[in-house]
Amino acid sequence: MFGNKNNITVFDFGSKSTKVLYATVKDKSIHVEDYEIIGTPQGAIKDGKLNDVNSVVNMLSTHLKRMKGNENRLLLASSEVVLRTFEMPKMGTKELKEAVKYEMSVLLPESLDHFVVDASIIDEYDRISEDGKEVKMNQLQGVAVNKKIVNDYLDFFNKHGGKISVVDVQSNAEIKLFTGNNPNISPKNDAGEDCGDIAIIDFGHQKTGITILEDKKLFLHRTLHKGGFDITNIISETLDLPFDEAEKWKHTNDFEFLKKNSMNEVESILYDEISNVFHDITMEISQIIEFFISMSKQKKLDRIYLVGGGSLIPGFTDYIHRYVNIPVELVLDLDNVTFKNLRNPSHVALLADSIGAVIRRV
Ligand SMILES: Nc1ncnc2c1ncn2[C@@H]1O[C@H](COP(=O)(O)OP(=O)(O)OP(=O)(O)O)[C@@H](O)[C@H]1O
Ligand SMILES: [Mg+2]
Structure with missing residues (x-):
């Protein structure tokens, strides 16, 4: 009260x-x-x-x-967490609930009974059907969680x-x-114009979440099972440090050695191993982006935004930018x-x- x-x-x-x-x-x-x-x-x-x-x-x-x-x-x-965007003709609330359940169930690994399902209408528009009639349509964003x-x-x-x-x-x-x-x-492209085809990458510890928006609406969401943990692990093994100390090292190091022309032996092992992790993650991101570009109406992705603690590693933003050649911004x-x-x-x-x-x- x-x-x-x-x-x-x-x-x-x-x-x-x-x-x-x-x-x-x-x-x-x-x-x-x-x-x-x-x-x-x-x-x-x-x-x-x-x-x-x-x-x-x-x-x-x-x-x-x-x-x-x-x-x-x-x-x-x-x-x-399962997310999906789909469209269907406009209908009453009760029918809509059933239709959403059906649309989401096709993506689920188990019976729908095990999931909480929800959806929200993100767009409304008219479509001309094959017999020339105007049909009111809804675009929905659905979510299902165990x-x-x-x-x-x-x-x-x-x-x-x-x-x-x-x-x-x-x-x-x-x-x-x-x-x-x-x-x-407010996402802007390189020409300074508003844009809506963007990727948001949450680089966490054990996982990396990739969310792609087409015209500011969810196109897909994927999780990669890689993150900051993999980098700490390399530091811990290469420098023979306990995991906690390797974490501290990661947080305070400027990672400038990644850019040096001549490295000592340890630096060059670190460079190789860390580059491998960056490469693996970036390659998977790049494949998802290529898939999006091929399926999207505009055939382009305007910008990538990075969030999550893993994205704070110096040089990661540049690495992705060089690899995918799309502007990347740390939030x-x-x-x-x-x-x-x-x-x-x-x-x-x-x-x-x-x-x-x-x-x-x-
Ligand atoms: N300043 C920093 N420099 C480098 N790495 C950092 C920094 N701050 C945090 N991290 C790293 O970010 C990761 C934690 O980020 P975040 O909190 O986003 O992950 P999480 O949500 O715990 O992980 P997950 O989502 O995978 O369960 C850790 O790997 C941590 O070492
Ligand atoms: Mg997280």
Whole structure:
């Protein structure tokens, strides 16, 4: 009753870092009152799923106490989230629900009964049918998530903190950052014109999420099972450092040796191995982009945006740019978003998805 619905909390669980964001929304601006990027205990979160309840309770102890009175949102990022855009004739709500279930079920590995399915209308238009009649059409964005993944989180919060009132998914949160009538990033092509054919790449620790938009609408979402972990692993093995120290080394090194003409033996092993990981990830991204370009109406991708902690490795942005020859931008700045206390500009890249989850779809 005394809760202020404008106080929104977002929980974004990663395998390496969990992001908790406190924001208020006024008109169309977001103010980040507070945030924390917490080291996730090893193994507590796997592929976006709750894996070890006790260590997550410890990790979130102060935040679980702050849930009361806020509108709490969960942001899911898992390779098991299924997203799809499709079109169908305009119909009543009840029929639409059934039709959406059918359209989504064709993509699911198991019976529909195991999934939570939702969809939103993202466009409406008229189409002339074969017999010359005008048919009202809807374009929809559907999402399906395994019930267990969602329920594990909802049960966890009910038991230890408070109620989650909105469950969002990573690509949807990203789409909201880039689209709508007050976007936080307004994509421009090299000529400075507004554009809508973009890729958003979330380079995380164990996984990399790729979301491609055609004309600002979801074209596809894919997850690669590679990320910052693979780089830390190389550093740890090559320099014979424990994993935690290799992480620190990665965060503080300028990676300038990757550009040097003459390297010592260790540097050249690091160079080869790190280049291999960059290459593997970039090649997969490039294949997905080529597929998009071949299928899309405009036959082009205007820009690639990078978010997620893994994208902070110096040189990664340039590497992708050189490989795919499409402008690449690391997201360190957002329009209409202010921070009470932004400790480091790089935190924007880690928090971007959570900020997208604050936005309501218009
Ligand atoms: N300043 C930095 N320089 C280099 N790497 C960084 C930096 N900050 C974070 N990282 C790396 O980013 C990764 C964590 O990013 P993020 O929080 O986006 O992943 P996650 O959400 O925990 O992972 P996943 O989504 O795969 O479960 C780690 O590999 C971490 O080492
Ligand atoms: Mg993540």
